Amino acid sequence: MINRARVAVVGVGNNISALVQGIAFYRDSGSLVGIRRPVVDGLGVGDVDIVAAFAVSDEKVGADLTDAIFMAPNNYPRIGAGLPPSGVRVQWGLTDETGIDRVAQALAGAEVVLYMAPSGRPEVARAYAEAALRAGVAFVNATSDVVARDPHLLDRFEAAGLPLLGDDLTSQFGTSIVHHALLGLLEERGLTLVSSYQVNLGGTEDFRNLTQHGGSKMVSKLNALTGDQATKDKVQIAPLGYLSQLASEKVVYLNVEAQSWGGSPVSLDVKLKVHDPSGGAGVTIDLIRMAVGALRGGRGGYAAEAAALLKSPPGTAH
Amino acid sequence: MINRARVAVVGVGNNISALVQGIAFYRDSGSLVGIRRPVVDGLGVGDVDIVAAFAVSDEKVGADLTDAIFMAPNNYPRIGAGLPPSGVRVQWGLTDETGIDRVAQALAGAEVVLYMAPSGRPEVARAYAEAALRAGVAFVNATSDVVARDPHLLDRFEAAGLPLLGDDLTSQFGTSIVHHALLGLLEERGLTLVSSYQVNLGGTEDFRNLTQHGGSKMVSKLNALTGDQATKDKVQIAPLGYLSQLASEKVVYLNVEAQSWGGSPVSLDVKLKVHDPSGGAGVTIDLIRMAVGALRGGRGGYAAEAAALLKSPPGTAH
Amino acid sequence: MINRARVAVVGVGNNISALVQGIAFYRDSGSLVGIRRPVVDGLGVGDVDIVAAFAVSDEKVGADLTDAIFMAPNNYPRIGAGLPPSGVRVQWGLTDETGIDRVAQALAGAEVVLYMAPSGRPEVARAYAEAALRAGVAFVNATSDVVARDPHLLDRFEAAGLPLLGDDLTSQFGTSIVHHALLGLLEERGLTLVSSYQVNLGGTEDFRNLTQHGGSKMVSKLNALTGDQATKDKVQIAPLGYLSQLASEKVVYLNVEAQSWGGSPVSLDVKLKVHDPSGGAGVTIDLIRMAVGALRGGRGGYAAEAAALLKSPPGTAH
Amino acid sequence: MINRARVAVVGVGNNISALVQGIAFYRDSGSLVGIRRPVVDGLGVGDVDIVAAFAVSDEKVGADLTDAIFMAPNNYPRIGAGLPPSGVRVQWGLTDETGIDRVAQALAGAEVVLYMAPSGRPEVARAYAEAALRAGVAFVNATSDVVARDPHLLDRFEAAGLPLLGDDLTSQFGTSIVHHALLGLLEERGLTLVSSYQVNLGGTEDFRNLTQHGGSKMVSKLNALTGDQATKDKVQIAPLGYLSQLASEKVVYLNVEAQSWGGSPVSLDVKLKVHDPSGGAGVTIDLIRMAVGALRGGRGGYAAEAAALLKSPPGTAH
Ligand SMILES: NC(=O)c1ccc[n+]([C@@H]2O[C@H](COP(=O)([O-])OP(=O)(O)OC[C@H]3O[C@@H](n4cnc5c(N)ncnc54)[C@H](O)[C@@H]3O)[C@@H](O)[C@H]2O)c1
Numbered sequence A, B, C, D: 001m002i003n004r005a006r007v008a009v010v011g012v013g014n015n016i017s018a019l020v021q022g023i024a025f026y027r028d029s030g031s032l033v034g035i036r037r038p039v040v041d042g043l044g045v046g047d048v049d050i051v052a053a054f055a056v057s058d059e060k061v062g063a064d065l066t067d068a069i070f071m072a073p074n075n076y077p078r079i080g081a082g083l084p085p086s087g088v089r090v091q092w093g094l095t096d097e098t099g100i101d102r103v104a105q106a107l108a109g110a111e112v113v114l115y116m117a118p119s120g121r122p123e124v125a126r127a128y129a130e131a132a133l134r135a136g137v138a139f140v141n142a143t144s145d146v147v148a149r150d151p152h153l154l155d156r157f158e159a160a161g162l163p164l165l166g167d168d169l170t171s172q173f174g175t176s177i178v179h180h181a182l183l184g185l186l187e188e189r190g191l192t193l194v195s196s197y198q199v200n201l202g203g204t205e206d207f208r209n210l211t212q213h214g215g216s217k218m219v220s221k222l223n224a225l226t227g228d229q230a231t232k233d234k235v236q237i238a239p240l241g242y243l244s245q246l247a248s249e250k251v252v253y254l255n256v257e258a259q260s261w262g263g264s265p266v267s268l269d270v271k272l273k274v275h276d277p278s279g280g281a282g283v284t285i286d287l288i289r290m291a292v293g294a295l296r297g298g299r300g301g302y303a304a305e306a307a308a309l310l311k312s313p314p315g316t317a318h
């Protein structure tokens, strides 16, 4: 019998709600719907157990994880009938270096820490990474904060035989992927891009945070589209639009204007609807299993097979 | 100095209008906009000369090719300021086997026949192919009629050292390409297709013809999407809609409903606008140059490098 | 205490499923969501009781109405948790004049017959109307068959003091209403219509029937848009597209191209999704209550207040 | 023979480009395309002459009006072949109270001042209004600055027998009109609004200005939609998106989610494309003619017939 992966999660937000509910859905149904990699390093998607959870809100701390994932401002929907209590009580996390030892102790029994707090506070991310090192646990950084890209930190994980995967996950299906695919298709068919734009609307807490440090996000969105400067010059990205009515749904409008033979106009309009947290969880599940696989196989540091799942693996700019 | 390719065209419809106007546009402007292959076998897109043209309508026959391409029911737009007269007078074509020798004589000086009449009358296509054989000229079949897929005919072209490229060209950019790319993208990202449909609207004479033998076209459209039966079962294609107001514009609506992690819904809606004749001409220009290159290089019969440009190359079903 | 309206329904298809489930939903919830007229002639939407039902399929006949509404080919979704059995057993209906007396007897206790069988068989509609006359019951014709437009029949209902409302109901919200509103808005603002088209896709049995006598339906759809010939000449309607995957959902694409000041282009693209049977039931509920109100008030024949709910009231062409 | 209206324009931006080009187009073509009111107070759209123009950019001042309307940052397209020189040389305008007398003198011969500078500097608007008063000329304020809503100023115009029309024009066709019409249609049909959003994208200088004082614009956009608080609570407006690639085109995405009978979902998605300056000019032409008609008829102050063309007529809040 397989040993299930044992995960400690940091941040009990929408992505964790999608992750927890999804694992339960797959266990109950035996379904493979919407799964990219049924088995990674011998582990199925149902072979992942959450064994600890950290939050910093008064309400969530102390609650059972199953209850906490539905607390505001989380707004990812319930995807099935009632989940049983998880038996995992949410604990106080870290907001700075105070308490690293406490958290390290609470990690006993976990194999990997999944870091899923809001992006934008690298010092918090490092404090959790430090706790993971002390506890001898692998680390997955789903946020855009610099963790795996810090060579010194990466060396320490490697030396300790602990995997460190990050930074920032690429969603299973989202704006960048679709926009990139369409621009690539044009190029492959010999069309000439005239102009293109992208509008992103969302209603999650994560999305609201992004609207507050929009500038850097725009750049990273443009980067995600293409390495070709001529194309980038023709693509414009409208300001992120936070619309609470969308809840965990994300709505994207894409427009592409191009020219084919003889300068003949070609136009493409796309409306895309996804749930961002699902797109995150669908990749997180693979990163977790890769980290656990590497840990069990004694491979510390970065795992190259994670590259396709990450926006900013070690070596990329920050 | 390069010897320009010398082409005889059969059918003076929208595709020929797009081809003729496009060649003039590229010669005048030096632009490379919307060109997939700037050079094929040493020939640029401006290195193609139309040296003869065949039609079967009283109006077009006798007219200069430059005038004929704008005669009804053609409705491809003028893409630039006035074209000078071509000096090529449109001649009577074939409607059956009568007159093959006459046409063969008229082909003297041409290197390749481009067959661009309406699809659906294989015996007419064969009569022109016969004329090409007698005249020692290569043959490109842009229609869906069985010509290159006829092994006996292919053998005769091969034996005569004459290239025979066909059947049916894949448009430079159109419904099938976009729909196929999106379905492929879903699969690559591990999403599960729930349902998908495609609506095609057009206003050309060619489109109107298609609405009359819709059944087979639907099957071929489904074939173009995927080889996977499970996917095909989930894709439905609405009846072709002929709307004269669209003229040479084609409008396509695509919808894709899928599931990502946890069964979470993903939906994609696309509106695509193209000019079908431009999409045809953008590929025709490559087939012509491949045929001339093969002829000059002494390679008779089918040319494997054309496969990517054809819907039904030799060996596929008919 | 109010006397509830007592209705016999003919045809147990999607519209009746929407009607029955809707009434139950409003009774249970007390909600007024999606209701156009909360009270008509003193009757609320929950004050309507189905007391008899007629069908012609082996499966439905003999079943409780609550079960019958979910039997194939009906595909209107369940809109709430389990409905209790209705206590109404579905009976054999009429397919010609045989059995009119049997049905007339079965109508005892009803106040109004709601005729909701497939459109296109006027002789069947008349047979049911005959039964209603014999039973002394009002008649609502939701189909496009000529019933209320037959002056002789209308006279007989009037003479008998029995209301006769019809023919053909206008949906609560659908293609014609939206398209008409947008064209009207253009005109009001002084824009000049250039071209417009409409694409209708659906997956119900009713929709599949329509695709088989498409011609007349197209005409009536154009009629529904406007009385102005200049506008009609610029509007084109694509062939109805039956796509089973849509089930009871209807998807409509509208495009409007116009010109404002200086000939400047204006374009509007609309995608509309509705459930046709809901749109039908939302109007049916008003027709029923008007018929019962008129019956109780002793007003036989046609009731002018129904005009806004009908596509073809008495006096319109057939 | 009619006496043509004589107009002085303030600001030579996109709206003036659309106005000037449109008048020339209608004179040349005799067309009535896109005109809301062919004749107002006896004046056709071609009966309007621009007799003076004021700007504050070094390039435009001194140039012929016909050249100035195509100078950056103006990006409204040329709508026809070459315009002849207008004979009107652009003059320095006002940026504060200095120079009012100079401008008043330059207004000799004009009947009305059309104020078309950027919104947001009421003191500049007043300076021009002062000049109009001194010169005995009517005033039309197309901007959202408070001019006609200032009771004291309005009294002075009235006392002087000079019309004063404003403030802020409603576009001929735009986001608010379409969104408002669709929400009204829902209500009329008894549907219940669930949620709705609006996304505005544009590329003009005027649009870029708006993105800088977004807050108040959002409120006014919401106001334009409806007076009903329950509806307003369900409508959200995404941040304005300035995309230079759109030039003078405005692109709007609207979404409406509602419920019909039984709570059944209805959804509407709209993409609207217009040229904002055309929409402005199409209304300006009417305001000018109303002002001249009132002046000639000796009716000073506000003209009630202008109300439908204005967003903020006298009496509304500021
Ligand atoms: N597709 C995706 O969803 C996607 C893709 C890439 C990256 N991400 C990143 O994943 C992260 C999580 O996304 P989400 O949608 O779940 O966000 P979220 O805001 O819903 O959840 C984050 C949670 O972390 C909690 N938190 C804040 N500070 C904490 C701390 N010091 N210790 C513990 N918990 C803390 C918050 O209270 C919140 O509950 C974000 O950084 C996001 O940018 C998501």
Ligand SMILES: NC(=O)c1ccc[n+]([C@@H]2O[C@H](COP(=O)([O-])OP(=O)(O)OC[C@H]3O[C@@H](n4cnc5c(N)ncnc54)[C@H](O)[C@@H]3O)[C@@H](O)[C@H]2O)c1
Pocket: B010, B011, B012, B013, B014, B015, B016, B054, B055, B056, B057, B074, B093, B094, B095, B116, B117, B118, B119, B124, B142, B143, B144, B168, B169, B170, B171, B204, B205, B206, B276, B277, B278, B279, B280, B281
């Ligand atoms: N993207 C594309 O446009 C595309 C893609 C694949 C295949 N094709 C095929 O290319 C062909 C041409 O398309 P089109 O849009 O130009 O069509 P079209 O109908 O505009 O032109 C065909 C012309 O051939 C003429 N013709 C008919 N019989 C003839 C005969 N016996 N001899 C000479 N001329 C004859 C017709 O009068 C007409 O002018 C069609 O068979 C079409 O199916 C087009």
Ligand SMILES: NC(=O)c1ccc[n+]([C@@H]2O[C@H](COP(=O)([O-])OP(=O)(O)OC[C@H]3O[C@@H](n4cnc5c(N)ncnc54)[C@H](O)[C@@H]3O)[C@@H](O)[C@H]2O)c1
Pocket: C010, C011, C012, C013, C014, C015, C016, C054, C055, C056, C057, C074, C093, C094, C095, C116, C117, C118, C119, C124, C142, C143, C144, C168, C169, C170, C171, C204, C205, C206, C276, C277, C278, C279, C280, C281
């Ligand atoms: N928005 C709308 O849905 C709308 C609008 C206008 C008119 N209508 C009309 O309403 C009618 C019903 O629509 P629907 O969607 O429920 O159709 P449906 O096909 O789902 O239902 C019709 C039912 O009538 C039954 N039937 C057939 N012949 C019968 C007979 N002789 N006696 C008794 N039952 C018989 C069929 O078996 C079927 O179950 C159609 O005529 C349709 O055109 C609907």
Ligand SMILES: NC(=O)c1ccc[n+]([C@@H]2O[C@H](COP(=O)([O-])OP(=O)(O)OC[C@H]3O[C@@H](n4cnc5c(N)ncnc54)[C@H](O)[C@@H]3O)[C@@H](O)[C@H]2O)c1
Pocket: D010, D011, D012, D013, D014, D015, D016, D054, D055, D056, D057, D074, D093, D094, D095, D116, D117, D118, D119, D124, D142, D143, D144, D168, D169, D170, D171, D204, D205, D206, D276, D277, D278, D279, D280, D281
């Ligand atoms: N649909 C519409 O286009 C619409 C609707 C309502 C209101 N408006 C208002 O109309 C006005 C004009 O719009 P636009 O698109 O033409 O804007 P624009 O920015 O293209 O043009 C304004 C011009 O005024 C000039 N200007 C600035 N200060 C000036 C001064 N002190 N004196 C003279 N000229 C000056 C600017 O240099 C510019 O050329 C704006 O206030 C806009 O908000 C437009």
